[in-house]
Amino acid sequence: MELARPYLLFLGDAPDALAAKTAAGIVDWRRDWCLGQLRLEGCRADLGLPEMSPAGAAAQGVRTMIIGVANAGGTLAPHWIETIVAALAAGLDVASGLHMRLGDIPAIAAAAGRHGRRLIDVRHNTLRLATGKGTRRPGKRLLTVGTDCSVGKKYTALALERTLRQRGLDADFRATGQTGIFISGRGVAVDAVVADFISGAAEWLSPANAPDHWDVVEGQGSLFHPSFAGVSLGLLHGSQPDAIVLCHEPARRTMRGVPAPLPGIAECIALNLACGRLTNPAIACVGIAVNSSALDRTAARHYLDGLAAAHGLPAVDPIADGVDAIVDRLLAVVP
Amino acid sequence: MELARPYLLFLGDAPDALAAKTAAGIVDWRRDWCLGQLRLEGCRADLGLPEMSPAGAAAQGVRTMIIGVANAGGTLAPHWIETIVAALAAGLDVASGLHMRLGDIPAIAAAAGRHGRRLIDVRHNTLRLATGKGTRRPGKRLLTVGTDCSVGKKYTALALERTLRQRGLDADFRATGQTGIFISGRGVAVDAVVADFISGAAEWLSPANAPDHWDVVEGQGSLFHPSFAGVSLGLLHGSQPDAIVLCHEPARRTMRGVPAPLPGIAECIALNLACGRLTNPAIACVGIAVNSSALDRTAARHYLDGLAAAHGLPAVDPIADGVDAIVDRLLAVVP
Numbered sequence: 001m002e003l004a005r006p007y008l009l010f011l012g013d014a015p016d017a018l019a020a021k022t023a024a025g026i027v028d029w030r031r032d033w034c035l036g037q038l039r040l041e042g043c044r045a046d047l048g049l050p051e052m053s054p055a056g057a058a059a060q061g062v063r064t065m066i067i068g069v070a071n072a073g074g075t076l077a078p079h080w081i082e083t084i085v086a087a088l089a090a091g092l093d094v095a096s097g098l099h100m101r102l103g104d105i106p107a108i109a110a111a112a113g114r115h116g117r118r119l120i121d122v123r124h125n126t127l128r129l130a131t132g133k134g135t136r137r138p139g140k141r142l143l144t145v146g147t148d149c150s151v152g153k154k155y156t157a158l159a160l161e162r163t164l165r166q167r168g169l170d171a172d173f174r175a176t177g178q179t180g181i182f183i184s185g186r187g188v189a190v191d192a193v194v195a196d197f198i199s200g201a202a203e204w205l206s207p208a209n210a211p212d213h214w215d216v217v218e219g220q221g222s223l224f225h226p227s228f229a230g231v232s233l234g235l236l237h238g239s240q241p242d243a244i245v246l247c248h249e250p251a252r253r254t255m256r257g258v259p260a261p262l263p264g265i266a267e268c269i270a271l272n273l274a275c276g277r278l279t280n281p282a283i284a285c286v287g288i289a290v291n292s293s294a295l296d297r298t299a300a301r302h303y304l305d306g307l308a309a310a311h312g313l314p315a316v317d318p319i320a321d322g323v324d325a326i327v328d329r330l331l332a333v334v335p
Numbered sequence: 336m337e338l339a340r341p342y343l344l345f346l347g348d349a350p351d352a353l354a355a356k357t358a359a360g361i362v363d364w365r366r367d368w369c370l371g372q373l374r375l376e377g378c379r380a381d382l383g384l385p386e387m388s389p390a391g392a393a394a395q396g397v398r399t400m401i402i403g404v405a406n407a408g409g410t411l412a413p414h415w416i417e418t419i420v421a422a423l424a425a426g427l428d429v430a431s432g433l434h435m436r437l438g439d440i441p442a443i444a445a446a447a448g449r450h451g452r453r454l455i456d457v458r459h460n461t462l463r464l465a466t467g468k469g470t471r472r473p474g475k476r477l478l479t480v481g482t483d484c485s486v487g488k489k490y491t492a493l494a495l496e497r498t499l500r501q502r503g504l505d506a507d508f509r510a511t512g513q514t515g516i517f518i519s520g521r522g523v524a525v526d527a528v529v530a531d532f533i534s535g536a537a538e539w540l541s542p543a544n545a546p547d548h549w550d551v552v553e554g555q556g557s558l559f560h561p562s563f564a565g566v567s568l569g570l571l572h573g574s575q576p577d578a579i580v581l582c583h584e585p586a587r588r589t590m591r592g593v594p595a596p597l598p599g600i601a602e603c604i605a606l607n608l609a610c611g612r613l614t615n616p617a618i619a620c621v622g623i624a625v626n627s628s629a630l631d632r633t634a635a636r637h638y639l640d641g642l643a644a645a646h647g648l649p650a651v652d653p654i655a656d657g658v659d660a661i662v663d664r665l666l667a668v669v670p
Contacts, residue, residue: 131592132561132562134590135594192530194526195525196526228531230530230534230572233565237564257466258468258470259470260469260613271610274606278561
């Protein structure tokens with residue numbers, strides 16, 4: 001799926017900033033693609049973008065309205081429908097990362113048909129995927145992997161893309177989850193594909209490319225998460241990364257959503273490398289990315305220095321420190 | 336889902352015997368249910384059943400035609416449609432284990448409606464699955480794992496169920512693929528669930544049970560298969576097996592369907608145990624099951640003796656030798 005740009009970000013009646021975190025992520029990483037925001041009465045989120053109506057957005061050149069707000073249950077609120085229909089009538093596509101499909105709402109489906117616009121449910125891909133083949137393909141690839149879910153794999157991948165580009169290298173972030181897809185305009189929600197096609201989806205996502213091109217693939221889950229490890233392994237095999245970056249959140253006490261302990265960092269790196277060798281024998285770990293927001297800066301510095309010494313790898317907080325140290329190592333290890 | 340019996344087995348234009356393994360498995364374990372086979376021009380598989388047309392099968396009392404041929408992408412060949420429509424017209428239900436739904440093909444859907452027959456897609460369960468939790472549950476579990484796809488994991492599991500029952504133990508084969516579902520009448524095609532729910536499907540399949548009850552879970556794929564390893568890992572985590580049996584086919588030169596080498600047996604056992612410990616720290620390997628049909632009996636005996644000595648495990652061909660030696664070890668290791 002490919003989203004037409006630029007975007008209008010629909011914030012609905014988000015009760016707080018956190019409810020609009022999908023939209024906030026898009027603005028953080030793709031400010032230039034976001035021409036405006038559309039807020040309903042009672043909305044408490046504000047991304048600082050110009051307020052636009054659907055018609056006003058269309059007049060400014062907007063091509064897609066993104067439903068950038070989540071509510072409890074992941075459903076689409078009935079009082080949003082009128083605005084979505086107005087966006088379609090104004091000539092915009094509408095894209096959503098909600099569980100509920102836009103096209104399952106009759107008024108929205110009818111309006112899309114009437115105005116010839118696309119409804120894009122990024123959680124429900126309609127690709128005809130092939131099974132993974134494991135064959136080596138040209139181009140370089142990096143995958144962010146994690147000790148757990150929600151430890152910063154997407155942010156780390158985006159920071160790596162940005163830094164590689166700043167250094168004049170050809171690099172593309174490859175999205176594997178809904179927010180990432182809005183940020184990159186393209187991608188596949190790998191946790192939503194049929195299980196036989198996980199590695200095939202990853203191969204589709206990062207196809208053969210120029211020998212010096214970097215795909216920076218957003219990781220999902222963890223090989224140590226009892227709910228989602230299968231997704232992580234298929235993504236590892238299909239991405240056939242030359243390099244991995246291990247992502248970790250030191251304040252986490254149990255795996256997200258289940259009462260299981262977190263793996264050790266060395267153990268997690270080792271299993272990712274052992275499994276990754278199946279499709280790329282040269283796979284190497286080039287750094288550790290830590291979400292240290294729960295620590296003060298002194299404690300974070302101490303913790304990161306300890307990790308770097310223990311594992312012989314650059315260890316950074318991508319948001320606080322940037323990822324230059326990891327990119328330095330990456331370019332030394334994979335020339 | 337309850338399939339009406341007996342069956343007519345549709346082999347299509349299977350290019351070799353392995354492509355018709357679904358049909359062959361049904362014949363091997365439920366010969367009494369299979370009245371005939373239907374082969375198209377160019378078919379190179381032969382199950383030795385009477386050749387029947389749809390009308391001839393209906394006259395013999397057949398109730399369901401099983402699409403007994405598989406291919407890597409799980410697609411339905413357009414030139415099969417005419418025969419499927421003829422089966423429905425003759426009064427048969429049609430059951431398929433392909434990824435593609437029978438009812439998504441307009442000519443087939445129309446014929447089923449016209450003749451009032453059922454279309455049964457065993458790969459498309461209508462369960463509302465939960466994500467896996469990894470929590471320990473009572474009951475004993477064995478999972479067959481493999482160096483590759485199609486190396487005898489289902490046969491080994493069925494043979495283990497049969498032998499455990501012969502010894503008076505309470506044991507159930509748990510089907511995870513289409514053939515197993517046709518054989519057992521129950522199960523979930525784990526390669527067809529949404530990727531987020533692989534381990535959840537395995538937990539549903541082998542729920543909490545009596546402390547001395549054995550679930551013998553049919554393995555899928557291989558942790559070393561670049562197409563399907565994610566399915567294998569989710570199944571391993573969700574099954575939380577007390578014991579695994581490693582299945583292998585020594586004549587195999589590359590992984591099925593891809594030009595990758597096979598893993599070593601020790602390496603394959605070690606990775607399954609390392610990953611399996613996440614949800615069952617006591618996991619142990621209790622035997623090696625070999626499909627030695629490509630070897631003569633002397634060579635097979637020599638090969639199996641060598642494996643047993645090298646790995647300190649019983650090594651048998653389940654079809655030629657039975658699985659008593661593995662069950663002996665199983666009951667010694669997991670009292």
